Every structure is written in C-alpha cells, then in structure tokens.
Amino acid sequence: MDxxxxxxxxxxxxxxxxSQNYVASQLELSQSYYGRIETGKRTISxxxxxxxxxxxxVDHITFFNDVNLNQSSQK
Incomplete structure (x- = not known):
C-alpha cells in the first residue's frame, strides 16, 4: 500500500x-495488527x-481526492 x-x-x-485500539476493535483486529496497517508494514484488502x-x-472518492490534492500542493 502507498x-x-x-x-x-x-x-x-x-x-x-x-485510538488505534478503538478502530481495531471495530474491525475485530488486534491493535498491533491495525498499527502495522497504519505504518505500512501490512497490506490490506x-x-x-x-x-x-x-x-x-470518509467515502473513497473524498479520500483519494484529498490524497491527490495533498500530493499536487507539495510539488
């Protein structure tokens, strides 16, 4: 994952x-596994x-539009 x-x-x-723990619990994952997602040490489906x-x-369109906007403003 990028x-x-x-x-x-x-x-x-x-x-x-x-918290990472809150999000992880909502996903039924361990906090350590979720933490590895955020740090890029785990890929996800x-x-x-x-x-x-x-x-x-957040919907996926907004998520990716914001990512693209952030990238173009850093150039």
Missing part, C-alpha cells in the same frame, strides 16, 4: 480522536480498506 494512503488513514483517525473508511466516516 505510504501516503497509510498516513492519510492515520491522520483521519487522529482527526476523529479515535479492498474490503478492509473500505471498512476502515466507513469507521472514519
């Missing part, structure tokens, strides 16, 4: 004031990615 995607997931979680976005209350 590091920018992992970081975006982490930033959205922090913006919601959710599209299904799990969509579940994470649902918990964070």
């Amino acid at each position: 590091k920018k995607i992992n970081e975006k997931i982490r930033l959205l979680r922090l913006k919601k004031n959710y 599209l299904d799990l990615f969509m579940k994470i976005l649902s918990i964070l209350d």
Whole structure:
C-alpha cells in the first residue's frame, strides 16, 4: 500500500480522536495488527480498506481526492 494512503488513514483517525485500539476493535483486529496497517508494514484488502473508511466516516472518492490534492500542493 502507498505510504501516503497509510498516513492519510492515520491522520483521519487522529482527526476523529479515535485510538488505534478503538478502530481495531471495530474491525475485530488486534491493535498491533491495525498499527502495522497504519505504518505500512501490512497490506490490506479492498474490503478492509473500505471498512476502515466507513469507521472514519470518509467515502473513497473524498479520500483519494484529498490524497491527490495533498500530493499536487507539495510539488
């Protein structure tokens, strides 16, 4: 998974004031496994990615538009 995607997931979680433990429990994963997702040490399926976005209350179109906007503003 692209590091920018992992970081975006982490930033959205922090913006919601959710702990890794909270998100992990909603996904029925261990906190350590979820932490490895955020750091890019684990790849995830599209299904799990969509579940994470649902918990964070972000749709995939907004998520990727924001990622692209952030990339273009850094050039």
